[in-house]
Amino acid sequence: MTATSIALFNNKGGVGKTTLAYHLAHMMSRLGQNVLAVDLDPQANLTSVCLDESEIEDLWSSSSELIAQGVIAARLPGGGRVRGDRTVADAVRPILEGTGDVALVEPVELKSGLWLLPGSLDLSRFEDKLSNEWFKSFAGDIAAIRTTTAFHRMIKHAAASVDADIVLIDVGPNLGAINRAALIAADSVLMPLAADLFSLKGLSNLGPTLREWRHNWRQVVLPQVPSGISAPPADMTPLGYVIMQPEMRLDRPVKAYERWLERIPVVYSSAVLDDPSPSPDDRHHIATLRNYRSLMPLAHDARKPMFELKAADGALGSTQKYVHTCFKEFRGLAENVLQRALDR
Incomplete structure (x- = not known):
């Protein structure tokens, strides 16, 4: 069975x-899914959340450009769950x-039930290569096609190796060449938004932009891909959006928040779905997640999700x-996203 891939993307950061x-x-894994998380953000934020600093040091210990530049120090590889040469940057290095x-x-x-394909700051070096090869792939250049399908083939192999049901792809907040290749490799796109x-x-x-990428890939590139190279269909089906609720402050009144909230369904319908008659209907609104600012420091120190915090982690009274409210909200969100992704 082929894994279903979901990219989480918004070209506005933060x-x-x-x-x-x-x-x-973590929640999808709890629900019985084999989950592969893929960090295709050159800032490697997901990797930094999933692994501790010593593990990241082991991970980046082999021929990292950062080590070569003296940004971080080299050390002997550790004997834990990570080792060098296992990041997405290592995967594309031969092409680069x-x-x-x-x-x-x-x-x-x-x-x-949960795996990570780790990121690396070195991945940013792949941006120019992907940008240069994009238009060459329109002419059927085999090397260019191998470059633009590299993320897809890397993810497909990794997902098969762990028998993943779901692949979650974290990408950076921009519309650059790395994100284009990452999104083309995704079956669907989930959009976290602030109001x-x-x-x-x-x-x-x-x-x-998604429609342009999908059209160019399907109409121009796919017909020229040799049978020996696995290429994605570039579905990038919009699953819906999740509102990430901000912390309400005196300088950001509730009325301002609600004003933007009311506009999201129409903008999503018209811009993302290309609906000629955009509607204020919020059926594409999957969930609104409250601000869990007070739980974040505890979760960071415990190196676990907020909804798994225990009294021993400082979650008292x-x-x-x-924490129980957080668990309930994320469980409902995960179930909703899974249903949409698997039924698309």
Whole structure:
């Protein structure tokens, strides 16, 4: 059975996308899904949440450009759950250096039923290569096609190696070449939003861009892909959006929040779904997640999801009730996303 892939994307940063990806991955695993989380954000934020610093140091210990530049120190590889040469940057390094095709790296097991294909800051070096090869692929250039399908083939191999049911892809907040290749590799797209002008503007840009990428890939590139190269169909089906509720402050009154909230369904319908008669109907609104700011420091220190915090982690009294609320909300969200993704 082929895994279903979901990219979490908003080209406006700071909306809690990586936090959402991390918690969804853990909750979907709790619900019995084999989950592969893939960090295709060159900032490697999901990796930094999933692994501790010593593990990341082991992970980046082999021929990392950051080590070569003295940004981080090299050390002997550890004997834990990670080792060097297992990041997405390692996977595309042969293409980037002109020494071969994508290297099919194995994911890291975080716990039973949950794996991570780790990111790396070195992935940013792949941006220019992907940008240059995009239009070459329109002409049927085989090397260019191998480059633009590298993420798809890397993810497909990793998902098969762990028998994944769901693949969650975390990408950066931009419409650059890395994200284009990442989104083309996704079956569907889940959009975390804040109720503000920036997220609405992001939706306005995102919808037309996804349609352009899908059209160019299907109409121009796919017909020229050789049978020996696995290429994605570039479905990128919009699953819906999740509102990440901000912390209400005196300088951001509830009325301002509600004003932007009311505009999201119409903008999503018109820009993302290309509906000629956009509707204020919010059927594409999957959930609104409250701000769990008080739980985040505890979760970070405990290196676990907020909804798994225990009294030993500092979640005492009313905080423990907040943890139960968090669990209930994320469980409902995960079930809804799974249903939409599997029924699409």
